[in-house]
Amino acid sequence: MATSFRSPTASQKRLPERKRGAGVKYVYDTLRGEILDLVLPPGTPIDESQLAERLEMSRTPIREALVRLAGDGLVTTLPNRSTVVSQIDFMNLHNFFDAITLMYRVTTRLAGENRTDEDLEIIRAHQAAFIRAVEAQDARSMLATNRDFHAAIGEAGRNPYYQSVFLRLLDEGRRILRIYYSSFDDRLPGPIVQEHEAMIEAIAARDIDACDQLAKAHADQIVAQIQTMLTRDRRQAIAL
Amino acid sequence: MATSFRSPTASQKRLPERKRGAGVKYVYDTLRGEILDLVLPPGTPIDESQLAERLEMSRTPIREALVRLAGDGLVTTLPNRSTVVSQIDFMNLHNFFDAITLMYRVTTRLAGENRTDEDLEIIRAHQAAFIRAVEAQDARSMLATNRDFHAAIGEAGRNPYYQSVFLRLLDEGRRILRIYYSSFDDRLPGPIVQEHEAMIEAIAARDIDACDQLAKAHADQIVAQIQTMLTRDRRQAIAL
DNA sequence: TGCATACTCAGTGTCGACAAAATTCCTGCG
DNA sequence: CGCAGGAATTTTGTCGACACTGAGTATGCA
Numbered sequence: 001m002a003t004s005f006r007s008p009t010a011s012q013k014r015l016p017e018r019k020r021g022a023g024v025k026y027v028y029d030t031l032r033g034e035i036l037d038l039v040l041p042p043g044t045p046i047d048e049s050q051l052a053e054r055l056e057m058s059r060t061p062i063r064e065a066l067v068r069l070a071g072d073g074l075v076t077t078l079p080n081r082s083t084v085v086s087q088i089d090f091m092n093l094h095n096f097f098d099a100i101t102l103m104y105r106v107t108t109r110l111a112g113e114n115r116t117d118e119d120l121e122i123i124r125a126h127q128a129a130f131i132r133a134v135e136a137q138d139a140r141s142m143l144a145t146n147r148d149f150h151a152a153i154g155e156a157g158r159n160p161y162y163q164s165v166f167l168r169l170l171d172e173g174r175r176i177l178r179i180y181y182s183s184f185d186d187r188l189p190g191p192i193v194q195e196h197e198a199m200i201e202a203i204a205a206r207d208i209d210a211c212d213q214l215a216k217a218h219a220d221q222i223v224a225q226i227q228t229m230l231t232r233d234r235r236q237a238i239a240l
Numbered sequence: 241m242a243t244s245f246r247s248p249t250a251s252q253k254r255l256p257e258r259k260r261g262a263g264v265k266y267v268y269d270t271l272r273g274e275i276l277d278l279v280l281p282p283g284t285p286i287d288e289s290q291l292a293e294r295l296e297m298s299r300t301p302i303r304e305a306l307v308r309l310a311g312d313g314l315v316t317t318l319p320n321r322s323t324v325v326s327q328i329d330f331m332n333l334h335n336f337f338d339a340i341t342l343m344y345r346v347t348t349r350l351a352g353e354n355r356t357d358e359d360l361e362i363i364r365a366h367q368a369a370f371i372r373a374v375e376a377q378d379a380r381s382m383l384a385t386n387r388d389f390h391a392a393i394g395e396a397g398r399n400p401y402y403q404s405v406f407l408r409l410l411d412e413g414r415r416i417l418r419i420y421y422s423s424f425d426d427r428l429p430g431p432i433v434q435e436h437e438a439m440i441e442a443i444a445a446r447d448i449d450a451c452d453q454l455a456k457a458h459a460d461q462i463v464a465q466i467q468t469m470l471t472r473d474r475r476q477a478i479a480l
Numbered sequence: 481t482g483c484a485t486a487c488t489c490a491g492t493g494t495c496g497a498c499a500a501a502a503t504t505c506c507t508g509c510g
Numbered sequence: 511c512g513c514a515g516g517a518a519t520t521t522t523g524t525c526g527a528c529a530c531t532g533a534g535t536a537t538g539c540a
Contacts, residue, residue: 020500020523021319049491058525060300063493064307071311073404079261080492080531092398099401106342158332161339164313165405260493260530289521298495303523320501320522 023057027065030055035074035085036171037140038178045082046075073168088175093226096176100169101219104150107166108199108215110157112208119156120204126152127196134193139181143174149196153203173222180229190225192218263297267305270295275314275325276411277380278418285322286315313408328415333466336416340409341459344390347406348439348455350397352448359396360444366392367436374433379421383414389436393443413462420469430465432458 018026034040046066052059066083069075077083089095111119126149133141147170154166195218202210258266271291274280286306292299306323309315317323329335351359366389373381387410394406435458442450 023524047491059492060524063304064523067304067307068311071308081533082491095399095401099399102346159335159339161335161405161409164408165401168404169401263494287521299522300494304493321503322521 018057023055023061024064024068027051027055027057027062028068031065031069032072032074032171035069036143036174036178038175040085042085042087042175044085046084047082072171074171088172090230093176093230096169096172097219097223097226099165100173101216101223103154103162103166103169104215104219105212106162107150107154107157107159108203108211109208110159110162111153111203112206112211114158115156115203115206119152120200123149123152123156123200123203127200130196131193139178143177143181146192147171147174153199156203176226177222180226190221192221195221258297263295263301264304264308267291267295267297267302268308271305271309272312272314272411275309276383276414276418278415280325282325282327282415284325286324287322312411314411328412330470333416333470336409336412337459337463337466339405340413341456341463343394343402343406343409344455344459345452346402347390347394347397347399348443348451349448350399350402351393351443352446352451354398355396355443355446359392360440363389363392363396363440363443367440370436371433379418383417383421386432387411387414393439396443416466417462420466430461432461435461 031040031046040046048059048062048066051062055062066075066077070077070083074086075083076086111123115123126145130142130145130149133145150170151163151167154163157163195214199211199214199218202214271280271286280286288299288302288306291302295302306315306317310317310323314326315323316326351363355363366385370382370385370389373385390410391403391407394403397403435454439451439454439458442454
């Protein structure tokens with residue numbers, strides 16, 4: 001099965017069937033989603049030919065997507081060998097904690113300074129989506145919407161340099177938290193919802209000090225959650 | 241001219257002449273250097289076929305290098321159109337100043353915490369190279385070695401997340417400063433050399449507070465230099 | 481039986497060619 | 511003379527093919 005869904009007779013010459021340039025984006029988005037949701041766990045080798053066959057396109061757009069993912073740090077290219085999903089460096093998680101705490105603070109502060117009313121609407125929409133995911137107890141959706149919520153705050157901060165690291169950290173955090181939620185099975189994510197609400201209020205009120213304080217508390221809370229998870233179930237974490 | 245330097249008769253089949261996988265790196269390094277030195281000014285369109293001809297390889301490795309450069313933010317890809325060297329956003333330089341000041345501080349602090357003796361040797365070697373460039377009044381080399389000096393400090397900090405932004409900021413700073421040095425013609429770069437020496441001392445002594453203070457002073461000084469340049473010669477800056 | 485060497489093969493890196501999209505140039509009309 | 515429409519050209523995006531690399535396997539020798 002899955003050899004071809006196309007009509008075997010009608011494809012006499014070639015049917016583009018898909019817009020020029022959309023192929024790369026599709027591969028990129030698909031792989032990125034599967035990596036962040038741990039459908040492709042760290043260390044998984046990615047075979048270009050196999051992917052090309054599965055997604056029904058040539059290896060060229062596949063390779064371009066992989067190069068972009070390598071730029072994001074989500075995959076690692078071993079020269080003349082396969083490219084693999086990047087490992088999560090559990091030995092140096094403190095680097096991650098340190099950086100994401102600082103970036104939470106910086107981006108939330110900047111959002112308090114530079115946000116427009118439109119930014120606020122977008123942020124609130126993401127928070128609403130996050131709440132829906134929490135109520136539905138859908139871990140995958142929770143992680144994705146939580147990431148989008150903070151990414152929107154970063155956007156409102158209007159500093160592309162900070163935003164580039166921040167997005168990278170949020171993606172890495174999504175992978176790390178995915179381990180947590182897969183081992184504790186879609187439970188309520190602590191006081192995250194209320195913390196988000198407080199952050200929105202502070203950003204709306206342009207209260208920079210409150211933004212900083214709330215962001216730090218939020219970061220500390222998440223870091224504490226992850227550390228608790230790691231000490232409770234160290235074996236699984238190390239296995240990955 | 242420049243059609244081919246190879247023997248026209250001997251190339252009956254094909255001569256690799258170059259290691260597998262080295263092509264992409266060569267294109268990437270070459271273009272990156274030319275972009276950072278403003279040999280390719282912002283807005284310059286990059287023609288794949290032309291580059292392929294000049295560097296004597298197919299378009300495939302050229303395209304891969306361009307995708308990587310786009311990931312670094314050095315070029316901008318316009319879908320179905322040419323890719324161009326990224327513009328410098330002079331209207332929002334405060335974002336750059338804000339971010340690089342913070343990253344100078346963070347990386348120098350971390351270097352003070354985590355540096356090894358080997359790190360210190362590498363940093364001192366880069367500082368020596370920088371001094372040589374200053375004495376030779378070679379602006380291009382000054383900018384490159386200054387960038388490498390701070391990059392080495394970032395490496396000693398041992399936090400890849402910070403390092404990824406920091407490198408990006410240093411590269412952008414190299415482009416911005418290149419305008420400065422091209423308009424003021426290779427003059428002495430203010431008190432940068434002494435500031436570097438003081439930073440090395442603080443890192444060697446593991447004096448975190450001094451690291452932070454010196455990094456902030458260094459950043460402020462460079463920001464002030466750039467701002468002075470911009471107010472003196474606004475036309476040239478805006479022209480770019 | 482253990483180890484070094486040669487062979488096989490799956491998989492990447494590069495190439496040349498074709499097709500789609502966009503720009504440019506030309507032509508005809510007002 | 512200016513402008514709209516269309517043809518020609520330029521340039522990018524995608525494809526299939528092939529050579530080279532490294533890993534796994536088999537083979538021969540001690």
